[in-house]
Amino acid sequence: MNLNLSVKYQLHDSKKPLVVFYSVLFLSTLIIILLTGFSKNSVVSVKGSLQGLEMASAVFLFVAGLTSFREIFRLFVQNGVSRKALFLGRLITVACISMGMSLIDNMAARFFRAILPAGGRLEYMSLFEMLYGSRYASRSSGFLRLFEGILLMFTIYVGLSMIGYFITTLYYRMQKGTKIAVSIGVPAFLFILLPMVDSYVFGGALGRAIEKFLLFAFGFLNGANPYYAMVTMLLIFAVFSGLSWLLVRKAVVKD
Amino acid sequence: MNGLCVTNVTKNFGDVRALKNVSVEFQPNKIYGLLGRNGAGKTTLLNVITGRIFADSGKVTLNGEEVPENDKVLRNIFMMCEKSKYPDTMKVSDAMRWTREFYPGFDGEKAMALAERFQLNVKKKIKSLSTGYSSIFKLILALCVNVPYVFLDEPVLGLDANHRDLFYKTLLESYADNPATYVISTHLIEEISGIVEDVIIIRDGEIIRKETRESLLSHYYCVTGSASAVEGFITDKKVIGMDTLGGLKSAYIEGAPDRGVIPDGLEITQMDLQRLFIQLTNSKGA
Numbered sequence: 001m002n003l004n005l006s007v008k009y010q011l012h013d014s015k016k017p018l019v020v021f022y023s024v025l026f027l028s029t030l031i032i033i034l035l036t037g038f039s040k041n042s043v044v045s046v047k048g049s050l051q052g053l054e055m056a057s058a059v060f061l062f063v064a065g066l067t068s069f070r071e072i073f074r075l076f077v078q079n080g081v082s083r084k085a086l087f088l089g090r091l092i093t094v095a096c097i098s099m100g101m102s103l104i105d106n107m108a109a110r111f112f113r114a115i116l117p118a119g120g121r122l123e124y125m126s127l128f129e130m131l132y133g134s135r136y137a138s139r140s141s142g143f144l145r146l147f148e149g150i151l152l153m154f155t156i157y158v159g160l161s162m163i164g165y166f167i168t169t170l171y172y173r174m175q176k177g178t179k180i181a182v183s184i185g186v187p188a189f190l191f192i193l194l195p196m197v198d199s200y201v202f203g204g205a206l207g208r209a210i211e212k213f214l215l216f217a218f219g220f221l222n223g224a225n226p227y228y229a230m231v232t233m234l235l236i237f238a239v240f241s242g243l244s245w246l247l248v249r250k251a252v253v254k255d
Numbered sequence: 256m257n258g259l260c261v262t263n264v265t266k267n268f269g270d271v272r273a274l275k276n277v278s279v280e281f282q283p284n285k286i287y288g289l290l291g292r293n294g295a296g297k298t299t300l301l302n303v304i305t306g307r308i309f310a311d312s313g314k315v316t317l318n319g320e321e322v323p324e325n326d327k328v329l330r331n332i333f334m335m336c337e338k339s340k341y342p343d344t345m346k347v348s349d350a351m352r353w354t355r356e357f358y359p360g361f362d363g364e365k366a367m368a369l370a371e372r373f374q375l376n377v378k379k380k381i382k383s384l385s386t387g388y389s390s391i392f393k394l395i396l397a398l399c400v401n402v403p404y405v406f407l408d409e410p411v412l413g414l415d416a417n418h419r420d421l422f423y424k425t426l427l428e429s430y431a432d433n434p435a436t437y438v439i440s441t442h443l444i445e446e447i448s449g450i451v452e453d454v455i456i457i458r459d460g461e462i463i464r465k466e467t468r469e470s471l472l473s474h475y476y477c478v479t480g481s482a483s484a485v486e487g488f489i490t491d492k493k494v495i496g497m498d499t500l501g502g503l504k505s506a507y508i509e510g511a512p513d514r515g516v517i518p519d520g521l522e523i524t525q526m527d528l529q530r531l532f533i534q535l536t537n538s539k540g541a
Contacts, residue, residue, distance in 0.1 A: 002326045005356055071342045077307050078340035079357035080329035253307040255338045 002081045006089025007096075010072060014064065014097055021060050022104065025053060029112065036122050050112065052127035054105045054153055061098065061157050065164020069172055069248075077253050087248045090165065091241060098157035099150075106149045128152055132224045152226045155233035162240035169247040172254075257318055258282045259304065259332075259404055259436070264313030266299055266460075273299040275460040277313070283403060284434040286426075288451035288468070288528075290444060292536050296460040297440045298336070301406050305334040317404070330358065334406040335397040339389055343382040347392055350381060360401035369395045369425065373418060386413030394422055398429045406438045411446070419443075423450060444529040454528065458536050468528065475531055476512045479505045480521035488521055496534035507534045 029050060036048065068090070076086045109126035116124055125133070128149040136145050171179055198206035215221045219228030259281040266274040273296050281287060291297045302308045304315050306323040315322040322328050341350050347370070355361040370377050373391045375384075384392055390412050397405050411419045427450065430437065439447050454471050456464040464471060475495065478488055485497075485504040493509040507530070512523045526534075 002330075002357070008356070009353065074340040075342060075353075077305075078334075078336075079354065080305075080326070080332060081357065082306075082324040082326045082329060084324060085326055250309065252309065253302065253340070 001088075002085040003088055003092075006076070006081055006085045007092045009075075010068070010089050010093040011096065013068070013072060014093065017060075017064065018097070018101075021056075025056055026108065029053060029108075033112065033116060033122060033124075048121060049123045049125055051125045052130055053108070054127040054156075057101050057105050057153075058156055058160050061094075061101065062160040062164040064097075065094075065161040065166075066168045068165060069168045073172075073248075073251060074253060083248050083251060087245055090244075094158055094161040094165070098154050098161060101157055102150045102153035105153055106146060109149075110146075128226070131229075132219075132226045135224045135226070148226050152230055152233075155230040155237070159233035159236040159240070162237050162244060166240040166244045166247070169244050169251065173247050173251060259315070259317045259322075261300070261304060261315050262313055264300075264303055264310045264315065266296075266303055266308070266310050273460050274303065274310070277457075277460070277462055279455060279462050279465055281404065281436050281438060283436055285436050285453055286430060286451050287436070287438040287453045287455055288444070288447050289438050289440040289455045289457065290532050291440075291457035293442075295457045295536070297457055298408055299460075300457065301334055301336070301408050301438070301440060305329075305332055305406060307334075331402050332404045332406070333358065333397055333400045333402050334408065335393045335410060336408045337412055339381055339393065341381045343380070345381050346377070347375065347379055347381060347384075348377040350392070350396065351377065354396050354400065358400045358402060361396075362399045362401060366395050366399040369398065372425070373421065387415065387418065390414055391418065391422075398425060401433055402435065404436045404438075406440070408440045410439060410441065411443060419446060423447075426450070444532055445527070448528040456532060456535055463535060472525055472528065472531065473511070475507060475509055475526045475534075477505055477507050477524045477526050477530070478512070478517075478521050479503060479524065480518075484518060484520050488518060496537060507531070 032050065073083075073086060076082075106126070106128075109124065109129075112124040116122055126149065128145075132148070132152070170182075174182065195207070198204060212221070217228060217232040219225035261277055261279045264274050264277045265272070277296075277300060279300075289297050289300070299308070303310045304322065306315075306329060309323065317328045317331060320328050322332070345353075351361075351363060351366050355363055367377070369375075373395065375388055375391050375395065379388075381389070381392065390410065391414065394407075394410055397407060397410070411422060414422065423446065426437065429435075439451065441447055448468070451468055454464065454466065454468050455462060478485055480488075481502060482499065482504040485506050489506045489508065492506075494506050495509055496507045498505045507526060514523065517523055
């Protein structure tokens with residue numbers, strides 16, 4: 001199987017967008033830190049915080065997932081690479097990039113926190129700390145915090161990447177009419193019909209149930225446990241990988 | 256079984272049956288001409304063979320191994336198609352570099368030499384190439400991949416006469432240096448007539464002829480003369496088509512001419528491939 005080549009190309013294809021993304025993200029963060037972070041006394045004495053830059057990475061990976069099928073599929077079909085090699089290569093590429101970005105983001109969080117002076121106007125807080133920081137309030141657990149932070153962001157990244165990949169493969173397989181129907185129907189159902197039905201028929205019970213389920217799925221029902229979120233995101237990754245494969249395995253070249 | 260075999264392949268697009276139970280075999284190291292009218296099923300057949308689309312039934316094998324989704328086998332097949340499958344932002348030189356990765360036998364030096372010969376700027380992005388140079392770019396890849404089976408779908412699209420001539424010469428050079436099976440699907444039948452060894456004619460999704468060019472042409476002849484003389488001559492013959500130009504009539508006849516009984520005023524000639532193709536694909540009964 002052309003698996004190595006599939007991974008090699010897909011990693012290569014992601015290299016440039018990744019470099020641009022991190023260049024912009026880190027430069028803008030550093031500029032903010034340099035402009036405001038080192039000043040204790042200022043005319044405008046507003047305290048602020050840089051929070052959850054990992055969200056940008058998550059959005060980047062979701063969008064990258066959305067744009068990573070058509071061109072690569074056509075190129076691979078042109079060059080005798082099977083759909084199986086393409087798809088397995090995608091899974092490995094997503095895992096590698098997600099792990100790399102999780103490491104970078106966690107290290108960057110530590111770096112930004114380290115360079116910001118204590119008591120300064122600006123403080124840095126990672127997404128993981130925002131969500132699950134309370135878990136470490138009573139104990140000093142630097143390694144565990146880093147480990148869990150890396151693991152959580154990795155699972156979030158792979159999950160979101162595969163959701164993006166699934167959407168793009170789904171749209172690739174659909175006919176024009178179906179695309180329009182889904183593009184209008186799904187948001188209309190989720191954001192208009194469902195809230196209306198919930199409000200008028202269930203008296204908000206559905207919304208509360210969904211909220212409770214999400215709190216459970218992401219480990220907030222009893223305290224803050226990131227392992228619930230990790231399992232949830234891995235399940236999302238597995239389900240959307242399975243669905244994507246069903247779409248990829250019979251995908252054909254469209255001219 | 257040696258060679259690339261298409262067995263009982265059927266492909267439908269909605270209500271349209273693009274391929275009807277097609278069976279055809281491509282033997283190693285031969286140049287084939289795949290001929291058919293627009294919409295006859297040529298590209299569909301090539302797309303099925305190369306795994307770009309899936310057949311509804313039937314199978315495609317190379318030396319006994321199934322082709323679709325088989326990386327090991329697919330490495331032996333390359334198809335140049337009308338529309339580019341390369342990313343828009345990719346440069347010609349990058350496409351050559353990646354082709355070498357996908358096809359280890361790709362001859363990069365030859366590709367650069369051909370780019371110079373065809374005056375193709377390898378620093379250009381693929382999307383910025385004109386139709387002709389886009390064809391040249393794809394042809395260069397096809398001629399340098401060094402795989403046993405190369406399928407060329409409308410290879411000379413947008414090429415001027417000089418470049419077409421250069422392509423045919425380069426193809427024959429490549430074939431002489433490194434024999435492979437080339438399948439050329441084109442509408443410019445006269446131009447490939449002298450190149451192809453075997454001819455496959457497809458009509459309405461069915462293979463109606465597959466034999467060597469010489470054998471195919473030997474089964475037909477043309478008789479030309481005054482309308483009355485031709486009409487008299489063809490009464491007991493199997494006519495596949497006729498043309499009339501002024502007072503002259505030409506009849507295309509299946510079979511071998513009996514030169515001993517040709518009436519005065521009639522001229523017997525061998526049919527050329529294009530003329531034969533037109534008659535075979537015009538006449539439903541052929």
